[in-house]
Structure formats: C-alpha cells, structure tokens
Amino acid sequence: MKKFKYxxxxxxxxxxxFFSCEKDDICSATTExxxxxxxxxxxxxxxxxxSPKNVSKLRITxxxxxxxxxxxxxxxSKNASEVYLPLKTTENSTQYVLHQGYGLDANxxxxxNPDTITVSYIRKDVFVSRACGYKTIFxxxxxxxxxxxxxxxxxxxxxxxxxxxxxxxxxxxxxYH
Amino acid sequence: xxxxxxxxxIISPLFICLFFGATSYAQNDSLSIKKTDTLKFKExxxxxLGGDLGKLIxxxxxDEYKGFEINGDYRLTRRWYLAGEIGTExxxxxNDYINVTTQGSYFKAGADYNAYENWYGMENMIYxxxxxxxxTFSQNLNSYKVYSQDPYWTPQYTSEESVKYGGLSAIxxxxxxxxxxxxxNNLYLGLNAQFKxxxxxxxxxxxxxxYIPGFQKTYDSGGFGFGYGYTISYLIPFYKKDK
Numbered sequence: 001m002k003k004f005k006y007x008x009x010x011x012x013x014x015x016x017x018f019f020s021c022e023k024d025d026i027c028s029a030t031t032e033x034x035x036x037x038x039x040x041x042x043x044x045x046x047x048x049x050x051s052p053k054n055v056s057k058l059r060i061t062x063x064x065x066x067x068x069x070x071x072x073x074x075x076x077s078k079n080a081s082e083v084y085l086p087l088k089t090t091e092n093s094t095q096y097v098l099h100q101g102y103g104l105d106a107n108x109x110x111x112x113n114p115d116t117i118t119v120s121y122i123r124k125d126v127f128v129s130r131a132c133g134y135k136t137i138f139x140x141x142x143x144x145x146x147x148x149x150x151x152x153x154x155x156x157x158x159x160x161x162x163x164x165x166x167x168x169x170x171x172x173x174x175x176y177h
Numbered sequence: 178x179x180x181x182x183x184x185x186x187i188i189s190p191l192f193i194c195l196f197f198g199a200t201s202y203a204q205n206d207s208l209s210i211k212k213t214d215t216l217k218f219k220e221x222x223x224x225x226l227g228g229d230l231g232k233l234i235x236x237x238x239x240d241e242y243k244g245f246e247i248n249g250d251y252r253l254t255r256r257w258y259l260a261g262e263i264g265t266e267x268x269x270x271x272n273d274y275i276n277v278t279t280q281g282s283y284f285k286a287g288a289d290y291n292a293y294e295n296w297y298g299m300e301n302m303i304y305x306x307x308x309x310x311x312x313t314f315s316q317n318l319n320s321y322k323v324y325s326q327d328p329y330w331t332p333q334y335t336s337e338e339s340v341k342y343g344g345l346s347a348i349x350x351x352x353x354x355x356x357x358x359x360x361x362n363n364l365y366l367g368l369n370a371q372f373k374x375x376x377x378x379x380x381x382x383x384x385x386x387x388y389i390p391g392f393q394k395t396y397d398s399g400g401f402g403f404g405y406g407y408t409i410s411y412l413i414p415f416y417k418k419d420k
Contacts, residue, residue: 025272027324034325034333062329071329086327089334125323125336127383129397132324133274136334 027132034135035168036084037119039143044154044176052081055152055177057112059102060085063095076102076112084168085119089136093120100152100177115153116146121165138165143173152177218298219417222252225365227410229264234407241269248408250289260306261286266390275321275387281314283391285351293356301358302367308351310373312391315343316381342381347389349375349402357410367408375400 027033043053059076060083061068074080076099088094096119101112121138128135141163143156155176165172232244246264253259265282287308295301318340323333355369373392380386386395392402 027274029326034323034327036327065329069329086325086329088330089323089325090330090332094330123334125321125334125383127385128324130270130275130385130387131272131397133272134321134323135325136323 025131027129031128031132032135032167033128033132034089035137035165036086037138037141037165037172038082038084038168038170039173039175040082040171041080041175041177047155047176053177054079054081055098055100057100057102058083059097059099059112061097061099063097063116071096087119087121087136087138087165089123092123093118095119098153113150113152115148115151117153117156118144118146120144141165141172219419220255220300221363221412221414221417223413223415225250225252225410225412227365227367227408229262229406230409231405231407232264232266241271243267246406248406248410256291258289258291258304258306259286260289260308262308262391264391266388266393268388268390269319270387270394273322274324276319277387278317278319279314279386279388279390280317281312281345281390283310283312283314283389285310285391287351287353289353299359301356303356304354306353308353308371310349310351310391311346312348312389313344313346314390315341315345316384316386316388317341318384342384345379345381345386347375347378347386347392349373349389349392349400355406357408359412363412363414365408365410365412367406367410369406369408371404371406373402373404375402 040052041055043049056079057076058074058078058080060071060074062071070076071083071085074083085094085096095116097114097116099112099114103111105111119141121141124137124139125134126137127133139162141158143158145151145153145156153175157174157176159171159173163172226247226249229244229246229248232246236243236245244264244266246262248260248262250258250260262285263283267278267280269276269278271277285308287306289302289304289306291302291304293301293303320335320337320339322335325333350373352372353369355367357365357367360366375389375392375395378386378389388394389402393404395402
C-alpha cells in the first residue's frame with residue numbers, strides 16, 4: 001500500500017500538469033470554410049457541348065479592391081476555362097471585371113474586351129468549429145452582366161434555381177462566350 | 178492576458194509541491210502519535226464540507242474565469258463515502274474567430290472508495306470514485322469573425338452583435354482519483370483529477386457548446402473531458418468507530 005501511494009502521487013502530478021496545458025486549436029486547411037464561387041466557361045456556339053471552352057488571356061480584378069489587385073492566377077497572361085471567385089462577406093454583392101484578350105500594344109494601350117459582372121447574394125453565417133468559427137455561405141446567387149454594347153460574355157446561367165454557393169467542388173455558374 | 182495564462186499553467190506544479198510538503202508533514206506528525214498513544218484508535222465518521230481552492234485562486238488570476246465550488250462527502254463505511262460537488266462557473270473563451278462566455282451551475286453526485294490503508298492514527302484518503310454530473314448553462318456569443326482561406330477581399334465580416342443561447346443543459350459521467358490529507362485536526366487538503374464523458378447535451382442551433390460548467394472544456398474529437406481540483410475541507414465528526 002505504501003508503494004501504491006508513491007505510484008499514484010506522481011501519476012496525479014502527471015495528469016494535472018498534462019491537462020492544464022490546453023492544446024492549440026488551429027483551423028485545419030482541409031476544413032470546408034467560406035467557399036468561393038466556382039464559375040466555368042463554355043462555348044456559346046455549342047451550348048450542348050459539355051466541355052469547357054478557354055477564355056483567352058483572362059484578367060480578373062475586383063471592382064473597388066483597395067489595391068486594385070489582380071485575382072491570383074488571372075493576370076491576363078494565360079487562358080482559363082474556370083475561375084473561383086471569392087465573394088465579399090461584408091456586403092451583399094461583389095463586382096468583378098473579366099477582361100478577355102488582355103494585353104498592351106506598342107503604345108501601352110490596353111487591348112481586349114473588359115466585361116463587368118455583379119454577383120448578388122444573401123449571406124448566411126454557419127458555425128464550423130471552435131477553431132474555424134463561422135463560415136459564410138451565399139444563397140440566391142445571381143450574376144448580372146453590365147451591358148457595355150460589346151460584351152464577350154453572351155449568356156450567364158446558374159446551375160440551379162436559387163443558386164447556393166456552399167461547396168467549391170460544385171459548379172455554381174456557367175458563362176457562355 | 179498572456180501573463181495570467183502562464184500563471185494558470187504554473188498553478189498546478191506549485192500546488193503539487195505544496196501537497197508534497199503537506200503529506201510528509203502529516204506523516205511525521207502521526208508517527209510521533211504512534212509512539213506515545215497505545216490506546217486503540219477510533220476513526221471519525223461524519224460529514225466533510227469544503228471548497229475548491231484552485232477555482233477560487235484561478236478566479237483572481239484569470240480575467241476570463243470565475244468559478245466557485247462547494248464539495249462534501251459523508252462516510253458510510255470504513256471505505257465508502259457518499260460524495261458530491263455543487264458549483265458555478267463563468268468562462269470566456271477567446272480565439273481569433275470567436276469570443277464566447279459560458280455561464281452556469283452544476284451538480285455532481287456519486288461515491289468515493291478509499292483505497293489507502295492508513296497507518297495507525299492517520300485518516301488520510303487516496304481514493305477513486307464515480308460521479309454523475311448535471312449542468313444548466315447559457316452561452317453568449319459575444320463576437321465572431323468569418324473564416325475564409327482566400328485573402329483577396331479582406332478583412333472578413335465581423336459580428337459584434339451579442340447572441341445568447343440560453344436554457345442549455347448537459348449530463349456526464351465522471352471518474353475521479355485523488356487524495357485527501359489531514360493537515361490539522363479535522364482539516365483536509367485535497368487534490369484530484371477528473372476524467373469525464375458526456376452522456377447527453379443540448380446542442381445550440383448553428384453553434385456548439387464550447388465549455389460546460391463542471392465539465393469544463395469540450396473537445397471536437399469526442400465526448401471526453403478533463404478537470405482537476407485543489408480542495409480544502411473540514412470534517413464535522415458525528416461519531417467515532419473502531420477500525
């Protein structure tokens with residue numbers, strides 16, 4: 001019994017010190033948090049064809065971005081068939097300029113055709129976990145195109161009625177051009 | 178804030194040292210009794226009442242914690258005690274994305290078994306026990322910030338609107354191990370560790386229970402919980418009985 005006592009005290013010490021240090025709660029990168037809007041480009045001449053069509057030299061900027069930053073990966077140097085658009089969690093709409101055929105000529109004039117789209121939605125904050133807190137999901141998402149008389153975008157189509165943006169693996173919107 | 182959490186972590190080792198001191202002191206004391214006292218020793222039976230010192234001290238040191246617990250046990254037989262705790266806790270949990278205050282009270286009831294074979298004249302305990310715990314509480318979501326991995330639009334939405342999730346309750350089972358050492362006549366210092374497992378809880382809508390009074394911090398990985406206590410208690414002897 002004396003031995004028992006000398007065993008249990010150190011184990012109590014161990015337990016008390018071990019559990020008084022709480023583990024750090026870090027939001028894992030694999031956790032599904034606030035989604036971006038998944039938009040895929042298709043050929044307007046072949047609407048029944050289900051394979052995406054590249055947009056040449058696509059440059060994307062958010063309207064009203066404080067640093068006029070280009071969306072990462074869309075600086076107008078590459079062709080793209082799909083894009084993940086981050087949506088503002090502070091407002092009920094986000095505007096982007098999708099600039100097709102971006103480039104500069106010898107006189108530094110900007111080439112190509114910029115189209116402005118407005119994504120409007122209803123925000124809903126959903127609890128994820130103690131480490132990640134809340135994510136915003138977007139409901140009744142609608143994209144409207146600003147008609148500048150010369151749009152390269154011909155048709156915008158949501159995948160579903162009352163389109164919800166929740167999982168990035170889903171396609172949310174199709175743009176025909 | 179950083180400083181208080183560091184202090185919180187050193188409380189445990191500090192108290193353990195104190196208890197080591199107390200244990201050896203008690204032993205020496207009773208050894209001398211053994212030499213002089215030749216009468217047959219009778220053990221005290223009665224009600225032992227006390228409080229949790231650890232929770233009180235943490236309430237002073239930690240801005241984000243207030244807690245108070247009264248504990249008691251009643252000796253039934255040589256080895257078995259009826260035991261229970263009643264208390265209140267208020268805990269604010271803050272990280273980068275949420276700020277939550279949990280407030281409520283709890284009640285635990287069960288039995289302790291004293292596994293320690295006391296030396297002559299001593300009435301210490303090294304015990305294991307079981308409890309069922311019940312807590313009623315509320316959670317106040319003080320603020321939150323939306324989590325997004327994409328850095329393009331920053332900062333993300335922050336809600337400062339306080340939302341109260343009230344009328345929550347939880348039930349859990351608990352295994353407790355600890356010791357109680359008589360440091361002065363009928364005055365006991367105790368140390369214990371608690372392993373808990375949640376049986377049922379009310380899940381708030383679009384939120385979860387971050388902390389449950391009495392159960393303490395919840396974990397994402399499952400229903401387990403842990404706790405510890407540093408107690409001081411006084412034995413009110415009702416009668417004495419031979420060993």
